[in-house]
């Protein structure tokens with residue numbers, strides 16, 4: 001039996017820990033097979049990376065080279081270039097007909113010339129041996145990506161070039177040149193399917209939806225939503241059977257769904273805790289554990305809320321307490337103090353920063369269930385000190 005911590009991981013979920021997303025997996029697989037590029041967006045911790053990795057695990061394509069580039073920590077075009085060149089180098093070394101020959105040559109060289117740090121340099125008519133470590137020439141990103149694609153195509157390989165947290169590029173100097181280089185490579189790719197993911201949907205939308213920007217109309221877009229309640233309930237029942245050989249009650253499941261609002265990260269946080277117990281949780285136990293977690297997270301919630309302007313905070317508090325499908329209605333706004341005319345901009349800023357979302361039913365609500373629960377708890381709590 002898998003350990004409960006493996007079934008409900010706080011990082012990438014795959015295999016038995018992966019619930020549903022059948023349609024998304026199918027669509028992404030079709031795109032990869034057809035060398036169609038894909039953009040996947042969703043707020044952070046909604047399951048983008050897990051979806052890509054799980055899809056790659058399930059794909060049955062012979063000679064597939066999956067490359068995963070996490071751009072989270074990049075801050076300049078040079079660092080992006082370094083990441084990409086490294087990834088391309090690793091990708092090429094996966095192409096067996098090339099790697100086996102170079103590897104043989106490399107092994108012999110290393111044995112004979114170890115102290116001279118032999119390097120293999122590719123030339124027009126084969127390769128050249130260099131005997132001093134030199135800085136590698138700065139190649140352009142587009143050349144590296146195109147080169148990988150050409151080699152893969154020539155040898156019957158397929159590449160998936162997955163760039164995670166792609167919005168990082170938008171903030172860099174020369175970002176449009178970088179975007180143009182990537183577009184050039186992607187547009188001419190024969191064997192490489194690109195996948196871009198990121199959590200800052202506003203930034204990504206500026207990059208991919210603006211006809212003036214290089215990446216415009218390059219990708220099929222997948223938006224990840226929360227996993228629906230019935231799929232999640234069935235999944236949790238199955239995990240309960242495996243853990244305790246006993247069913248979990250419908251009310252306990254309903255409580256887990258209601259507290260976490262089917263947010264995959266928070267479902268895992270809560271279930272990870274509950275699944276450690278010796279018996280299935282009651283609804284009451286699940287609720288207690290959730291309240292405990294909200295308290296534990298309050299430092300993070302407060303620092304998140306403090307990033308907002310006073311007006312933004314006021315509107316967030318109103319919407320968290322009372323989700324609405326009519327955010328501009330006079331009676332609704334009678335409870336805030338700022339000018340009515342500015343509501344549109346304040347709401348827009350909250351949506352762009354992922355504090356507020358508009359759900360499938362057209363209701364505006366807090367995006368993060370922990371922030372929502374914290375605000376409600378604060379508003380409803382007593383001001384008296386119990387001594």
Ligand SMILES: Nc1ncnc2c1ncn2[C@@H]1O[C@H](COP(=O)(O)OP(=O)(O)O)[C@@H](O)[C@H]1O
Nearest residue numbers: 009010013018019045046047048049050264265
């Ligand atoms: N399909 C899924 N089933 C179960 N848990 C998932 C699923 N997708 C994501 N998770 C969980 O949600 C959290 C966030 O997943 P991750 O893939 O890192 O999201 P993102 O890349 O969008 O930030 C992790 O705890 C992960 O285990």
Ligand SMILES: [Mg+2]
Nearest residue numbers: 048049050164
């Ligand atoms: Mg991720």
